[in-house]
Amino acid sequence: MYALITGASSxxxxxxxxxxxxxxxxxxxxxxxxxxLIELKNELEGKYGNNIIVMDSDLSKPEHCVSLYKACKDYPxxxxxxxxxxxxxxxxxxxxxxxxxxxxxxxxxxxxxLTKLFARHMKQGRILNVSxxxxxxxxxxxxxxxxxxxxxxSLSRSVNYEMKKLHKNVRVSVLCPGPVxxxxxxxxxxxxxxxxxxxxxxxxxxxxxLLKGQxxxxxxxxxxxxxxxxxxxxxxxxxxxxxxxxxxxxSR
Numbered sequence: 001m002y003a004l005i006t007g008a009s010s011x012x013x014x015x016x017x018x019x020x021x022x023x024x025x026x027x028x029x030x031x032x033x034x035x036x037l038i039e040l041k042n043e044l045e046g047k048y049g050n051n052i053i054v055m056d057s058d059l060s061k062p063e064h065c066v067s068l069y070k071a072c073k074d075y076p077x078x079x080x081x082x083x084x085x086x087x088x089x090x091x092x093x094x095x096x097x098x099x100x101x102x103x104x105x106x107x108x109x110x111x112x113x114l115t116k117l118f119a120r121h122m123k124q125g126r127i128l129n130v131s132x133x134x135x136x137x138x139x140x141x142x143x144x145x146x147x148x149x150x151x152x153x154s155l156s157r158s159v160n161y162e163m164k165k166l167h168k169n170v171r172v173s174v175l176c177p178g179p180v181x182x183x184x185x186x187x188x189x190x191x192x193x194x195x196x197x198x199x200x201x202x203x204x205x206x207x208x209x210l211l212k213g214q215x216x217x218x219x220x221x222x223x224x225x226x227x228x229x230x231x232x233x234x235x236x237x238x239x240x241x242x243x244x245x246x247x248x249x250x251s252r
Contacts, residue, residue: 001025001026001076001077001078001079002025002026002027002028002072002075002076002077002078002079003017003020003025003026003027003028003077003078003079003080003081004027004028004030004072004077004079004080004081004118005017005020005027005028005029005030005081005083006030006031006059006068006081006082006083006084006110006114007030007031007083007084007085007130008027008029008030008031008037008040008083009029009031009032009033009036009037009040010031010033010036010182011180011182011199012083012130012175012177012180012182012199012202012203012206013029013031013081013083013084014036014040014199015199015200015202015203015204016081016083016203016206016207017029017040017044018044018200018203019203019204019207020079020207021044021047021048021050021052022048023207024048024050025050025078025079026050026051026052026053027044027050027051027052027053028053028055028072028075028077029041029052029053029054029055030055030056030057030059030068030084031056031057031084032056032057032058033056034054034056037054037055037056038054040052041054053075055068055071055072059084059105059106059110059114060102060105060106060110061105062105062109062110062113065109065110065113065114065117066113066117068114069113069114069117069118069121073117073118073121077118077122077125078122078124078125078126079125079126079127079128079210080114080115080118080122080125080126080127080128081127081128081130082110082111082114082115082127082128082129082130083128083130084106084110085103085106085107085111085130085148086103086106086107087103087142087145088100088103088142088144088145089141089142089145089246090141090142091141092143092144095144100144103144103145103148104144104148107145107148107149107151107152108148108151108152111129111151111152111155112155115127115129115155115156115159115172119159119163119168119170119172122170123169123170124169124170125169125170126170126171126172126173126210126211126213127156127170127171127172127173128172128173128174128175128206128210128217129152129155129156129172129173129174129175130152130174130175130177130206131149131150131152131153131156131174131175131176132145132146132149132176132177132178133176133177133178133218133223133226133227133230134146134149134150135149135150135152135153135176136150136153136176136226136227136230136231137230137233137238137242138235138238138239138242139242139246140239140242140243140246141242141243141246141247142246149176152174153174153176153216156172156173156174156215157172157174157215157216159172160172160173160215171213171215172215173209173210173213173214173215173216173217174215174216174217175202175206175209175217175219176216176217176218176223176227177197177202177206177218177219177220177223178196178197178219178220178222178223178226179196179197180196180197180198180199180202181196181197181198181199182199197219197220201219201220202219202220205217205219205220206219
């Protein structure tokens with residue numbers, strides 16, 4: 001059985017590849033940085049003996065998503081993990097239009113495309129889309145990023161319900177982590193001051209939840225608390241608080 005993982009060259013994606021290889025899955029690992037994928041391939045094949053296929057692709061381009069699907073659809077894929085994504089922090093009017101459009105293409109369009117194509121194609125299996133705790137409330141100073149992750153959360157839950165009603169043996173889960181020790185901060189241009197969990201811990205929780213069929217996976221006690229607070233805090237409290245938190249990150 002194969003698992004397809006996008007954004008596998010670093011962070012949570014790389015750790016999910018390690019966790020699935022440990023569980024005896026063959027892998028198709030995808031990212032833009034082919035050299036890092038080859039390093040991961042050599043590590044996992046040497047340690048576990050799995051078959052690891054490397055595919056370098058820029059998923060901000062819709063045609064690359066379609067090409068990836070066509071290259072993978074004949075493999076016996078049982079797990080698809082849409083992990084590729086990034087964020088940018090700053091005032092909405094200041095951030096680069098090009099960067100934000102690329103973010104939408106990667107965080108939203110690629111996730112929708114690959115979820116649709118594989119949900120149509122798979123006879124059975126599981127899809128995991130990576131969102132964020134930011135999906136549960138507005139995030140001033142990371143407006144586009146938060147909105148993109150809200151889309152991923154809503155899409156995943158809706159499609160999962162449709163799969164159940166259609167009696168199709170495909171389940172869609174969504175991972176909503178809080179701060180994780182990855183390259184995200186440097187790419188986003190922000191410094192998180194909240195306690196972070198390791199990418200390895202996040203990946204273990206994610207894969208365990210996925211295989212159990214858990215719909216919304218929130219790793220870490222602090223993140224679970226943040227999700228709970230998002231349900232009860234009114235906007236006149238949550239919006240200024242989130243603005244203060246994000247602005248403080250930028251000031252450092």
